[in-house]
Amino acid sequence: MNELRPIRSALLDVRNLHTHFLTDKGTVKAVNGVSFQINQGERVAIVGESGSGKSAMAMSLLRLLAYPGKVVSGEINLEGRDLNRLSERQLNEVRGRLVGTIFQDPMSSLDPVMRISNQMIPPIMRHLGLSREKARAEAISWLDRVGIPDAARRIESYPFEMSGGMRQRVMIAMALSCRPRLVIADEPTTALDVTIQAQIVELLKELTAETGAAMIFITHDLGLVARFAHKVGVMYAGKLVEFGPVKDIFARPRHPYTQSLLDTIPPVDQLERRRLAQIPGFPPDMKLPVTGCAFKDRCAGAHRRCFEVAPELEPRGHGHAAACWLPEGLGAGRQMERALIPPMEPAADAGEDRVVVEINNLHKHFTTRSSLPWRKPPTVRAVNGISLRIRKGETLGIVGESGCGKSTVARLLLGLDPATSGDIFIDGMAQMVFQDPSSSFNPKMTLFNIIQEPLVVTGWGTKAERETRVRELLGQVGLDESYMHRYPSQLSGGQRQRIAIARALALKPSVVVADEPTSALDVSVRAQIINLLVDLKQKLRVSFVFISHDLLTVSYISDKIAVMYLGEVVEYGPADEVFNNPAHPYTQALISAVPIPDPEAEEARIQKPLSGELPSPLNLPVGCSFASRCPKATDYCRTHKMVLKPYSKTRETACHYAS
Amino acid sequence: MALISIPLPAHRSIQFNFSSLNGTIRLLSNRRVQLALMILVPILLLTVFRPFLPIPGPLETNLRAMTKPPSFVHLFGTDRMGRDILSRTLAGVQISMFVGFAVALLSLTVGLVMGTLAGFFGGVIDRVMMTITDIFLAFPSLLLAIGLVSVMGTGMLPVVLAISLSDVPRFIRLQRSLVLSLRSRAYIDAARTVKASQMWLMTRHIVPNTLAPLLVAASIAAANAILVEAGLSFLGLGIMPPAPSLGNLIRDGQTYLEQAWWISTLPGAVILLIAISLHFLSDGIRQVLDPRSRK
Incomplete structure (x- = not known):
């Protein structure tokens, strides 16, 4: 263990933390002996599937657990003070002052009936001992730093007057405003679009570097981890199974779970399309006692010892630690196994070239109710002139930020809503697979x-x-x-x-429309569903329309991609070409915003997150709708609209400056 | 500060289904339901088997035992005509229970049908129906009942109708709001993509998912109806004497409250017990059906 302990004392030193949820049906051991350390200014990502205890662990640090959760034992040393022994009153001084928190859902973590000023200023006054005026100035300067335009005026807004991205910025400003030593961020970008996510992540990176605050970043997105973290902790069934520097973990993962997890991500280079690795089975029921290693039932390398004794987190050199009896985890065997996965058959061009879906100049406008009866009611142009063709057995991926009209296209295709104008021809029948499998x-x-x-x-x-x-x-x-x-x-x-x-x-x-079919699923399960869809597509020759904001998955599964922005298709073409060589500035921005699960590659990429947010579809700009956010936009773009034009033999794009 | 909730593993989420045996067992193992049944079942059994009990009939007078306090012979005592109060209470319970059940069933049925139509189709049907319910809801229910009874005369049927009249609008409202929240569910859309008829959507997808909350409301309505019936009878607008309804019994004893307390209070206590246990029952059903209320 010596290797794990740095010479200078760590900022946060968690030892043997146990958190239980005492439910009627038994004790759920959500956190089951977690130990780790964080140094000053370090960004540590905690990854794991839902139910792995990652949120419960982070919330245990500040005892922010809802009934019936309870920190049962363990030490949480923050700068030498054991937080677990503090009274609620003492802990309140730590919360906000020494440790800032950013929660997942910016829609519900701000009080809807309080102005931003009333939520931000009192904590600053209290923790930094400033007068109201000074605290207000401080709050405004923080809002300014997180990129809220016109902060002095916006501080008097209510949360509902702001977009999701803006609210998350406010949360960040609140969390950082008292200059905490540690920031705990629980999936802070999960509810946001990729481009906004990229902005927020950059912001967090800059600000924590500036203030020297350390950070615990909880996520299930391995791409984000690669982009963001210095160190990674992988949690499984309430335990840390692997902990170490980010590059080391990605390059040489030692725990079979981490190894499998990394293999489930669709590869970035689309040259070789292989089936994704999938982890069989489910995580164990945390109410039941686990004998041996918790991962044994899903592990290809499990042997007798794994069923008897649980391995502890042991150092593996270079500050890397893993909890597995095998020194290399699945190691070389894993490489072998992946190579055996048969490459996918190339998309069958030889098959019939029959068009099963044809969409011509489709429009869908929603008329909202006017606030004044004599005024013309405003119209939301959700879909604004789309033409697409899908051939038999072909998968069309539709990507775009929320509000771009991709789900409306799905509803129109399925005949759930009538189109305002334009036609849809379907040869056969369209069926759907929904996003949220629970409802x-x-x-x-x-x-x-x-x-x-x-x-x-x-x-x-x-x-x-x-x-x-x-x-x-x-x-x-x-x-x-x-x-x-x-x-x-x-x-x-x-x-x-x-x-x-x-x-x-x-x-x-003849066509199955899948609207975000994998976004509610965990990484390992996601791979299973994607593999299934790929199999079905080849076996049954069904066409799919795959709608998602997850670009990696879309480009992996699709033959063609349509990129939507404000109700229009701005780029269309074969998936790998669009992904690897985007022509439209929006596609470029979207792809550069997608975090790639490879820290080396992430480091090499130039981060230029798209500024601004989606304009309101209530009053669309006259010219190119992307002009307000486009780095290449000229006055010509703002006055002249560009329609989808052929860009190369197989591709189309809607930009004046694409070629 | 935000809090986090219990991490339930996804594949073990709570299941409830009223049609299954599982649901019935879960309902019976709820404490409130058990408590309610512990009160209701004996009362109901006594009511049903009253003719076979060794007590006088509810209308039998006994001039040798007038205004007797509770004793082993007359557990609840007798009234000024020597009628056995226990016997009369049980007969009253029979009427009250019938009124409660009839009102609940009637309001539930009418509310279910009209509310489903209003919520599902919206538009003109909805607006007309909502206006009508608003008008009815604006009247105090007792006043409405008094009005109706004065038109239709007294008796069992007018009482049931009068009480239902004020309950039906509430049921319509409840059902409508339930339907509205279900109407945009993904499974409705899924059924629409295969061109399922509107009848199919309503009977297969919407109504089964509204039954549970309606059942809770119905058990509260039953309790309420028993109280209102007693109130109406007390005012002389309900069941006509000498038929013993619980309200009649209380009214009978009112004059002699100082000399013979048992004539009013004991039937009153029975009403209280029934009403409380029906509320417990509805609370228990709600707890079993709503996973969030369980800890």
């Missing part, structure tokens, strides 16, 4: 009834035939037939998404 099923229906509903509604076959079909569908999505009589609430997120896919395929549709 997409009727909780009162069994899975059998859920899957057979499309068959029943359309009067397909007899009862026996339908049952056979449901069994067949379950087999296709890789679920056991025994699931048929269960209810959706008994399934995990990944299993529910499989059911959603089975149901969507029931009527043999």
Whole structure:
């Protein structure tokens, strides 16, 4: 352990932290003996899947746990003081003053009925001992530093007057305003768009470097970790299974879990398309006692010892530590196994060239109610002239920030909303797979009834035939037939998404529209679903429309990509070409905002996050809609609109300066 | 400061389903439900088996035992005509329970149908229905009931209708709000993509998911109806004497409260017990159905 202990004392030294949630159904051991240290100015990322205890661990540091959570034992030494022994009153002095916190959802972490000034100024007065005027000036200067335009006026706004990105900036300003020594950020960018996420991450990086504050950054996005962190802690089932410098972890992960996790990410270079590695099984139930290593059931390298004794976090050199009996984890064997994964067949160009979906000049305008009856009501132009074609067996990826109209296109395709103008031709039927697997099923229906509903509604076959079909569908999505009589609430997120896919395929549709089908899933499960979709696409020759803000996943699964901005397609073309050589400035900005899970590559990239936010679709600019944020924009762009024009043989783009 | 909640592993999220045996067991293992049943079941059993109990009939007078305090012979005592109060209370409970159940069923059914239509279709149907419910909700329920009884005359049917009239608008409102929140669920959209009929959407997806909250509301409505019936009978607008309703019993005893306290108070206590246990029951159902209320 000597290697882990630096000579100078650490800023934060957590030892053997245990946090339990005492529920009716048993004690959930959310944090189960976590020890780590953070030095001054260090940015430490804690990664792990949902339920791994990463949030519970971070919240335990400041005892911000909701009932029935309780820090059971452990030491939390912050600058030599054990926070775990402080009274609630003493701890309140630490919270905000020494440790700032940034929470995940900026929509709910600011008080909606208080002005920003009333939320920011009192803590500054209290912690820094400033007068109201000085505290106010301090607050304004912080808002200015986090990039709130016109901070002196905006400080009197209410949270609802700000966008999500703005609120998160305010949260950051609040967290940093008392000059804390440590900032705890719990998934601070998860609720935000990629371009905003890039801005926020850059901001956090700059400001913590400036103030010398250390940072604990909780995330499940390995790309962000590579971009942001100095050190990484990987959590699994309430324990740290690996801890070390970011480059070392990414280059030579030692724990099988970390290794598998890194393999589940779609590769950045699209030259070789391989199936993603997937981690079988589920994390253990934290209510039950775990004998041996918690990861053993999902680990390819598990042996007898793993079932008997749990490995402790042991140093592996260069400040790297891992909790595995095998010195190299899956090591060389893992490389072997990956190479054996068969490369995907090239997208079948030889097949029929039939167009199954044709969209011509599609518009969808929503009329909002006017505030004054005699005024013309404002119109939201959600989809503003889109033309697309999808061939049989082809996957079209639609990417763009929230509010760009991609989900509206999906709804129009499915016939859920009528289009304002334009046509959609579908050769066959369109079916859908939803984003949130928890609300997409009727909780009162069994899975059998859920899957057979499309068959029943359309009067397909007899009862026996339908049952056979449901069994067949379950087999296709890789679920056991025994699931048929269960209810959706008994399934995990990944299993529910499989059911959603089975149901969507029931009527043999020609196109399946998947709106963010993987964004609610954990990394390891996400890989399973993506692999399944790839398999189905090849086996059944179904066309997919894959809508997502996750560019890595979209470019991995899609044949063609359409990039949307404010209701228009600004770039269209083959996935790898668009991703590796974007033509439109917006596509370029979007791709540079996507964090790549490779710290070396991240370091080499030039970070120029897109400034500003999406203009309101209520009054679209006259010229190019991207002009307000575009680095290349000229006066010509602001007055002249550009339509989608051929850029190369296979690609189209809507920019005056693309070629 | 924000707090974090219990980390439930996703694949073990709580399941509840009323139609399944599991749900029934969960309901029966709820403490409040148990408490409610411990009160309600004996009262109901006594009411049902009253004719076989060794007590006089509710209308039987006994001139040798007039205005007797509670004793082993007459557990609840007798009134000034020598009628057994226990027997009359149990007969009253029978009427009260019937009124409570009928009102709950009637309001539930009408509210379910009208509320579903209003919430699902919206537009003109919704606006018309909401205006009507607003008008009814503006009247105090007792006043409404008095009005109706004075038009239709007294008796069981007018009482049930009168009480339902003020409950129905509440049920319509409740059902409408439930439907509105369900209408935009993803599974409704999913069913619409296969061109499911509106009847299918309402009967398969919407109504089953609103039954649980409606059931909670119905058990509260039943408790309320029993109290209102007693109130109406007390005012002489409900069940006509000599038929023994709980309200009649209280009114009978009111004049003799100082000499014979038991005539009013014991039936009153029974009303209280029934009302409380029905509230416990609804609270228990709500707890079982709402995973957030459990810790």
